[in-house]
Amino acid sequence: MFKKILPGILFTMLWSTGSISAKFGLHSADALLLASFRFIGTGIIFGPYLLIKYGRGFWPEKEEWKPILIYGFLNTMLTLGAFFQSQKYASAGISTLFIASGPLIMMLFSSIFLGRPISRFEITGMVTAFCGIVVCAAAELPKGHVTPLGLLLLTIYITAYTFSSIYFSRVKISMSNAVFNVWQVFTGGLLLLPFLFVFKVKLSVKTDMNLFFSLTWMILVLSFIANQLWLYLLKIDPVKAAAWLYLTPVFGYLLGYLFFGETITLFVAGGTILVIIGLVLAGIKKRSGSMEQ
Helix, strand or coil: CHHHHHHHHHHHHHHCCHHHHHHHHCCCCCHHHHHHHHHHHHHHHHHHHHHHHHHHHHCCCHHHHHHHHHHHHHHHHHHHHHHHHHCCCECHHHHHHHHHCHHHHHHHHHHHHHCCCCCHHHHHHHHHHHHHHHHHHHHHHHHCCECHHHHHHHHHHHHHHHHHHHHHHHCCCCCCHHHHHHHHHHHHHHHHHHHHHHCCCCCCCCCCHHHHHHHHHHHHHHHHHHHHHHHHHHHHCHHHHHHHHHHHHHHHHHHHHHHHCCCCCHHHHHHHHHHHHHHHHHHHHHHHHHHHC
Protein backbone atom coordinates (compact mmCIF):
# COMPACT_ATOMS: atom_id res chain seq x y z
CA MET A 1 0.00 0.00 0.00
CA PHE A 2 2.70 2.47 1.03
CA LYS A 3 4.71 1.59 -2.10
CA LYS A 4 1.88 3.14 -4.13
CA ILE A 5 0.78 5.98 -1.84
CA LEU A 6 4.14 7.46 -0.84
CA PRO A 7 5.52 7.72 -4.41
CA GLY A 8 2.23 9.36 -5.48
CA ILE A 9 2.24 11.96 -2.70
CA LEU A 10 5.93 12.72 -3.20
CA PHE A 11 5.48 13.05 -6.96
CA THR A 12 2.57 15.48 -6.55
CA MET A 13 4.47 17.67 -4.09
CA LEU A 14 7.55 17.82 -6.30
CA TRP A 15 5.68 18.25 -9.60
CA SER A 16 3.71 21.22 -8.28
CA THR A 17 7.02 23.10 -7.84
CA GLY A 18 7.66 23.08 -11.61
CA SER A 19 6.01 26.43 -12.24
CA ILE A 20 7.79 28.06 -9.27
CA SER A 21 11.27 26.87 -10.26
CA ALA A 22 10.67 27.89 -13.89
CA LYS A 23 9.60 31.40 -12.90
CA PHE A 24 12.81 31.86 -10.89
CA GLY A 25 14.82 30.86 -13.95
CA LEU A 26 12.94 33.29 -16.21
CA HIS A 27 14.71 36.16 -14.43
CA SER A 28 17.97 34.89 -15.92
CA ALA A 29 17.18 33.28 -19.29
CA ASP A 30 14.45 32.91 -21.91
CA ALA A 31 11.93 30.13 -21.26
CA LEU A 32 12.92 27.85 -24.16
CA LEU A 33 16.63 28.38 -23.51
CA LEU A 34 16.07 27.51 -19.84
CA ALA A 35 14.16 24.37 -20.86
CA SER A 36 16.99 23.31 -23.19
CA PHE A 37 19.54 23.78 -20.39
CA ARG A 38 17.41 21.63 -18.11
CA PHE A 39 16.86 18.74 -20.50
CA ILE A 40 20.34 18.53 -22.00
CA GLY A 41 21.90 19.15 -18.58
CA THR A 42 20.00 16.17 -17.15
CA GLY A 43 21.59 13.88 -19.73
CA ILE A 44 25.08 15.32 -19.26
CA ILE A 45 24.94 15.07 -15.45
CA PHE A 46 23.25 11.68 -15.00
CA GLY A 47 24.41 9.95 -18.19
CA PRO A 48 27.97 9.14 -16.96
CA TYR A 49 26.64 7.86 -13.61
CA LEU A 50 24.16 5.52 -15.30
CA LEU A 51 26.81 4.40 -17.80
CA ILE A 52 29.05 3.33 -14.92
CA LYS A 53 26.14 1.64 -13.11
CA TYR A 54 24.59 -0.23 -16.06
CA GLY A 55 27.52 -0.59 -18.46
CA ARG A 56 26.32 -1.92 -21.81
CA GLY A 57 22.75 -1.75 -20.49
CA PHE A 58 22.97 2.03 -20.69
CA TRP A 59 23.09 2.03 -24.49
CA PRO A 60 19.67 1.59 -26.15
CA GLU A 61 19.07 -1.32 -28.50
CA LYS A 62 18.07 -0.49 -32.06
CA GLU A 63 14.36 -1.08 -31.40
CA GLU A 64 14.44 1.08 -28.25
CA TRP A 65 15.33 4.28 -30.09
CA LYS A 66 11.78 4.55 -31.43
CA PRO A 67 10.07 4.83 -27.99
CA ILE A 68 12.87 7.10 -26.76
CA LEU A 69 12.35 9.51 -29.65
CA ILE A 70 8.53 9.39 -29.52
CA TYR A 71 8.33 9.83 -25.75
CA GLY A 72 11.10 12.45 -25.80
CA PHE A 73 9.18 14.39 -28.45
CA LEU A 74 5.82 14.17 -26.67
CA ASN A 75 6.80 14.35 -23.01
CA THR A 76 9.89 16.55 -23.06
CA MET A 77 10.01 18.71 -26.18
CA LEU A 78 6.28 19.33 -26.72
CA THR A 79 4.90 18.97 -23.18
CA LEU A 80 7.59 20.72 -21.16
CA GLY A 81 8.59 23.08 -23.97
CA ALA A 82 5.01 24.42 -24.06
CA PHE A 83 4.90 24.54 -20.25
CA PHE A 84 8.10 26.58 -19.97
CA GLN A 85 6.91 29.00 -22.64
CA SER A 86 3.53 29.33 -20.90
CA GLN A 87 5.17 30.57 -17.69
CA LYS A 88 5.76 33.91 -19.40
CA TYR A 89 1.99 34.30 -19.80
CA ALA A 90 0.34 32.42 -16.90
CA SER A 91 0.45 32.45 -13.11
CA ALA A 92 1.70 29.46 -11.10
CA GLY A 93 -1.80 28.84 -9.75
CA ILE A 94 -3.57 28.68 -13.11
CA SER A 95 -0.77 26.45 -14.43
CA THR A 96 -1.36 23.86 -11.72
CA LEU A 97 -5.08 23.86 -12.49
CA PHE A 98 -4.25 22.65 -15.99
CA ILE A 99 -1.95 20.02 -14.51
CA ALA A 100 -4.84 18.85 -12.32
CA SER A 101 -7.07 18.41 -15.36
CA GLY A 102 -4.73 15.61 -16.50
CA PRO A 103 -6.72 12.73 -14.92
CA LEU A 104 -9.88 13.70 -16.77
CA ILE A 105 -8.13 14.12 -20.11
CA MET A 106 -6.41 10.78 -19.47
CA MET A 107 -9.82 9.12 -19.02
CA LEU A 108 -11.16 10.73 -22.19
CA PHE A 109 -8.17 9.81 -24.35
CA SER A 110 -8.05 6.29 -22.88
CA SER A 111 -11.66 5.88 -24.00
CA ILE A 112 -10.95 7.18 -27.52
CA PHE A 113 -7.62 5.50 -28.23
CA LEU A 114 -7.63 2.44 -25.94
CA GLY A 115 -11.34 1.62 -25.99
CA ARG A 116 -11.76 2.09 -22.24
CA PRO A 117 -15.48 2.52 -21.30
CA ILE A 118 -16.33 5.96 -19.93
CA SER A 119 -19.32 6.48 -17.64
CA ARG A 120 -21.77 9.34 -17.34
CA PHE A 121 -20.39 9.97 -13.86
CA GLU A 122 -16.91 10.48 -15.32
CA ILE A 123 -18.32 12.78 -18.00
CA THR A 124 -20.03 14.83 -15.27
CA GLY A 125 -16.70 15.09 -13.49
CA MET A 126 -14.96 16.27 -16.66
CA VAL A 127 -17.55 18.97 -17.31
CA THR A 128 -17.41 20.15 -13.67
CA ALA A 129 -13.62 20.38 -13.69
CA PHE A 130 -13.63 22.18 -17.04
CA CYS A 131 -16.08 24.74 -15.64
CA GLY A 132 -13.69 25.26 -12.74
CA ILE A 133 -10.81 26.02 -15.10
CA VAL A 134 -13.01 28.45 -17.05
CA VAL A 135 -14.00 30.26 -13.81
CA CYS A 136 -10.36 30.60 -12.72
CA ALA A 137 -9.17 31.67 -16.17
CA ALA A 138 -11.96 34.26 -16.49
CA ALA A 139 -11.03 35.73 -13.11
CA GLU A 140 -7.30 35.82 -13.95
CA LEU A 141 -7.49 37.20 -17.50
CA PRO A 142 -8.44 40.81 -16.58
CA LYS A 143 -5.55 40.98 -14.09
CA GLY A 144 -2.97 39.87 -16.61
CA HIS A 145 -2.17 36.73 -14.61
CA VAL A 146 -2.89 34.65 -17.69
CA THR A 147 -3.25 35.60 -21.36
CA PRO A 148 -4.98 33.80 -24.25
CA LEU A 149 -1.56 32.65 -25.47
CA GLY A 150 -0.82 31.31 -22.00
CA LEU A 151 -4.08 29.32 -22.05
CA LEU A 152 -3.23 27.92 -25.51
CA LEU A 153 0.25 26.84 -24.42
CA LEU A 154 -1.12 25.22 -21.25
CA THR A 155 -3.69 23.36 -23.36
CA ILE A 156 -0.91 22.05 -25.63
CA TYR A 157 1.07 21.12 -22.54
CA ILE A 158 -1.58 19.00 -20.82
CA THR A 159 -2.74 17.39 -24.08
CA ALA A 160 0.77 16.29 -25.07
CA TYR A 161 1.43 15.19 -21.48
CA THR A 162 -1.61 12.91 -21.59
CA PHE A 163 -0.67 11.42 -24.97
CA SER A 164 2.86 10.71 -23.75
CA SER A 165 1.57 9.04 -20.57
CA ILE A 166 -0.78 6.73 -22.47
CA TYR A 167 2.00 5.90 -24.93
CA PHE A 168 4.51 5.00 -22.21
CA SER A 169 1.99 2.83 -20.34
CA ARG A 170 1.64 0.68 -23.49
CA VAL A 171 5.23 0.54 -24.75
CA LYS A 172 7.56 -2.34 -23.90
CA ILE A 173 11.17 -1.49 -22.99
CA SER A 174 13.92 -3.68 -21.58
CA MET A 175 16.10 -0.88 -20.15
CA SER A 176 15.56 0.49 -16.66
CA ASN A 177 13.25 3.45 -16.11
CA ALA A 178 16.21 5.56 -14.97
CA VAL A 179 18.14 4.95 -18.20
CA PHE A 180 15.06 5.45 -20.40
CA ASN A 181 14.21 8.68 -18.59
CA VAL A 182 17.67 10.20 -19.05
CA TRP A 183 17.74 9.30 -22.73
CA GLN A 184 14.27 10.67 -23.46
CA VAL A 185 14.91 13.92 -21.56
CA PHE A 186 18.26 14.45 -23.30
CA THR A 187 16.76 13.63 -26.72
CA GLY A 188 13.82 15.95 -26.09
CA GLY A 189 16.26 18.73 -25.22
CA LEU A 190 18.09 18.25 -28.51
CA LEU A 191 14.78 18.29 -30.43
CA LEU A 192 13.93 21.58 -28.75
CA LEU A 193 17.09 23.37 -29.92
CA PRO A 194 15.85 24.30 -33.45
CA PHE A 195 12.91 26.14 -31.89
CA LEU A 196 15.33 28.58 -30.25
CA PHE A 197 16.03 29.90 -33.74
CA VAL A 198 12.45 29.55 -35.00
CA PHE A 199 11.21 31.82 -32.19
CA LYS A 200 14.34 34.01 -32.34
CA VAL A 201 15.18 33.40 -28.69
CA LYS A 202 17.77 35.68 -27.13
CA LEU A 203 20.74 33.52 -26.14
CA SER A 204 21.91 35.88 -23.39
CA VAL A 205 22.04 34.38 -19.88
CA LYS A 206 22.49 35.98 -16.45
CA THR A 207 24.58 33.62 -14.35
CA ASP A 208 23.08 34.43 -10.97
CA MET A 209 21.46 32.61 -8.05
CA ASN A 210 18.08 32.53 -9.80
CA LEU A 211 19.58 30.53 -12.65
CA PHE A 212 21.55 28.27 -10.30
CA PHE A 213 18.56 27.51 -8.08
CA SER A 214 16.20 26.99 -11.01
CA LEU A 215 18.42 24.61 -12.99
CA THR A 216 19.59 22.69 -9.92
CA TRP A 217 16.03 22.08 -8.75
CA MET A 218 14.66 21.26 -12.21
CA ILE A 219 17.50 18.90 -13.19
CA LEU A 220 17.94 17.04 -9.91
CA VAL A 221 14.42 17.07 -8.48
CA LEU A 222 12.05 17.37 -11.46
CA SER A 223 13.83 15.80 -14.45
CA PHE A 224 15.29 12.92 -12.47
CA ILE A 225 13.48 12.21 -9.18
CA ALA A 226 9.94 13.34 -10.10
CA ASN A 227 10.12 11.79 -13.58
CA GLN A 228 11.31 8.52 -12.06
CA LEU A 229 8.34 8.49 -9.72
CA TRP A 230 5.98 9.29 -12.61
CA LEU A 231 7.28 6.45 -14.80
CA TYR A 232 6.93 4.08 -11.83
CA LEU A 233 3.31 5.15 -11.27
CA LEU A 234 2.47 4.92 -15.00
CA LYS A 235 3.56 1.31 -15.20
CA ILE A 236 1.19 0.46 -12.33
CA ASP A 237 -1.84 2.18 -13.90
CA PRO A 238 -1.85 5.37 -16.06
CA VAL A 239 -5.30 6.52 -14.89
CA LYS A 240 -4.48 5.96 -11.21
CA ALA A 241 -1.14 7.70 -11.74
CA ALA A 242 -2.89 10.73 -13.20
CA ALA A 243 -5.22 10.82 -10.18
CA TRP A 244 -2.33 12.09 -8.06
CA LEU A 245 -2.46 15.31 -10.06
CA TYR A 246 -5.69 16.09 -8.16
CA LEU A 247 -3.58 17.66 -5.43
CA THR A 248 -1.56 20.03 -7.60
CA PRO A 249 -3.93 23.06 -7.42
CA VAL A 250 -3.63 23.07 -3.63
CA PHE A 251 0.16 23.06 -3.70
CA GLY A 252 0.33 25.32 -6.76
CA TYR A 253 -1.73 28.19 -5.37
CA LEU A 254 -0.04 27.91 -1.98
CA LEU A 255 3.44 28.08 -3.51
CA GLY A 256 2.41 30.89 -5.86
CA TYR A 257 1.16 32.86 -2.87
CA LEU A 258 4.26 32.20 -0.76
CA PHE A 259 6.90 32.88 -3.42
CA PHE A 260 5.29 35.46 -5.73
CA GLY A 261 2.44 36.92 -3.70
CA GLU A 262 -0.15 35.68 -6.20
CA THR A 263 -3.63 36.50 -4.90
CA ILE A 264 -6.17 33.82 -4.09
CA THR A 265 -9.56 35.40 -4.88
CA LEU A 266 -13.01 33.92 -4.29
CA PHE A 267 -13.28 33.18 -8.03
CA VAL A 268 -9.95 31.33 -7.97
CA ALA A 269 -10.88 29.44 -4.80
CA GLY A 270 -14.30 28.56 -6.23
CA GLY A 271 -12.84 27.45 -9.54
CA THR A 272 -10.25 25.31 -7.79
CA ILE A 273 -12.95 23.67 -5.70
CA LEU A 274 -14.95 22.90 -8.87
CA VAL A 275 -11.88 21.31 -10.46
CA ILE A 276 -11.21 19.13 -7.43
CA ILE A 277 -14.90 18.14 -7.14
CA GLY A 278 -14.97 17.15 -10.81
CA LEU A 279 -11.79 15.14 -10.51
CA VAL A 280 -12.95 13.37 -7.35
CA LEU A 281 -16.34 12.57 -8.89
CA ALA A 282 -14.68 10.84 -11.83
CA GLY A 283 -12.26 9.03 -9.54
CA ILE A 284 -14.96 7.77 -7.18
CA LYS A 285 -16.99 6.39 -10.08
CA LYS A 286 -14.00 4.47 -11.36
CA ARG A 287 -13.40 2.88 -7.98
CA SER A 288 -17.06 2.02 -7.43
CA GLY A 289 -17.21 0.64 -10.96
CA SER A 290 -14.28 -1.66 -10.24
CA MET A 291 -16.02 -2.87 -7.07
CA GLU A 292 -19.15 -3.78 -9.03
CA GLN A 293 -17.23 -6.07 -11.39
